[in-house]
Amino acid sequence: MVVRRFGGPEVLEIAEIPVPEPGTGQVRVKVAAAGVNPVDAGTRSGFLTEAGIVPPRELLGIGWDVAGTVDAVGDGVTGFAPGDVVIGLRDRPSAALGTYADFVVLDADAVAAAPRTVSLVEAATLPLxxxxxxxxxxxxxxxxxxxxxxxxxxxxxxxxxxxxxxxxxxxxxxxxxxxxxxxxxxxxxxxxxxxxxxxxxxxxxxxxxxxxxxxxxxxxxxxxxxxxxxxxxxxxxxxxxxxxxxxxxxxxxVWIRADGAALAGLATLADNGVLALRVADTLPLAEAVKAHERLATGGRRGRLVLTNE
Missing domain, CATH: 3.40.50.720 (NAD(P)-binding Rossmann-like Domain)
Incomplete structure (x- = not known):
């Protein structure tokens, strides 16, 4: 899911692109769920570009949060292997591919093992x-x-x-x-x-x-x-x-940055019942436009989450 021009939820569109390959120190995650956050709307609308945070470019990916399964690893990665269930954060809003996708590539130090006691939909609300x-x-x-x-x-x-x-x-x-x-x-x-x-x-x-x-x-x-x-x-x-x-x-x-070690600590708190992970509703990735329309109305307790079914 990408934007080629700024505007309302209607500018979100599905783009078919090659599956990204992980480089040295990176992992590829098969996305199960991606949280929908206000910063996603800020990217889509052009607010972050106007604010000097995201440089202008022809194609912008959307989405920061991800929960899913490691699909491939690059050279030098020792902490994760294909099949590992993980959560992660994409902290480069100017990237051409975000977490509203089938696959996303992240640095290995931006990823942590997912909480064991909650669903991946719930886990996707945690990173950002x-x-x-x-x-x-x-x-x-x-x-x-x-x-x-x-x-x-x-x-x-x-x-x-x-x-x-x-x-x-x-x-x-x-x-x-x-x-x-x-x-x-x-x-x-x-x-x-x-x-x-x-x-x-x-x-x-x-x-x-x-x-x-x-x-x-x-x-x-x-x-x-x-x-x-x-x-x-x-x-x-x-x-x-x-x-x-x-x-x-x-x-x-606070300028957010990916931190796999801190994310692992948050996952432990979730498993211990200390942190309450709140999901307002789920929608399939193809309905990202509807998710952004609902995000704009506000008033929810918890996050909307996009899923790959």
Whole structure:
């Protein structure tokens, strides 16, 4: 599934191309399932190209997440063999072939053994969103016991961020819709603040002086920054969404990268029942246009997943 021109979901098209061959240090994965993420829509619409993240090219592949089976390995690969069930992340959005495909070639260090206790459809929701949450938390560089605000805590990245922050010993303050309070507390949030006006005032009423850091997955910007204490930490999740670093707050952007070792750790947490993998619905790869139409409507708890049947 590729795009040759930017636009709405209708520009997605199926292209018949030769099966890619793995090079040195690479594996070829026969795709069973691929997660559908907002970044896919950003690629398709041209937003990432306008933002200077993806260079213009005639053919762009779509899809970052993959779960499937190793089909072939290149020279020098020792950790994987044909038949291994894996998950992986394609972190080069400018590549001509993404994970919305029958096969995808990835560097071996971008791949990990899939969780054993969940389906491949569920496993396909883990790489991009789980690694984004891990790498955002790494940027905080805070001690156990610190207070971390997570906006969009019921979303795919936000839900993982709440749970992973809890596993690191942080006190989590979650922001989500009132109806999602039980859900996000189940992820590990200690304090819940309904989204709405005057967010910072309401957070500070519960956390005097403000939180130590914020993971702003909902892209609230200054509204969330205002809840952070002086000289705190603030992590941004989208290009162009960084607020002015007021009051000595360190504002950083998480630029996701593939990391097979970290992905293996996430798979273990999933197998241990720590991470909840949420699938909103599945569609066959041929219905990627419909998946993107549904992605645009928002409001889902979990990811849409494309499958190869």
């Amino acid at each position: 969103n789980g690694l984004t949450a891990v790498q955002a938390l790494d940027l905080l560089d805070l001690p156990s016991g610190a207070t971390v605000l997570v906006t969009g805590a019921a979303g795919a990245v936000g839900g993982y961020a709440v749970t992973l922050a809890k596993t690191r010993g942080f006190r989590v303050v979650a922001v989500a819709a009132t109806a999602d309070e039980t859900l996000v507390r189940g992820f590990g949030a200690e304090v819940f603040v309904p989204r709405g006006d005057f967010l910072a005032d309401r957070v500070r009423a519960m956390i005097p002086g403000g939180v130590d850091a914020a993971l702003d997955t909902a892209l609230l910007g200054l509204e969330a920054l205002d809840a952070v204490a002086n000289r705190g930490r603030f992590v941004v999740f989208a290009a162009g969404a960084a607020p002015i670093p007021l009051r000595g707050i360190k504002v950083e952007h």
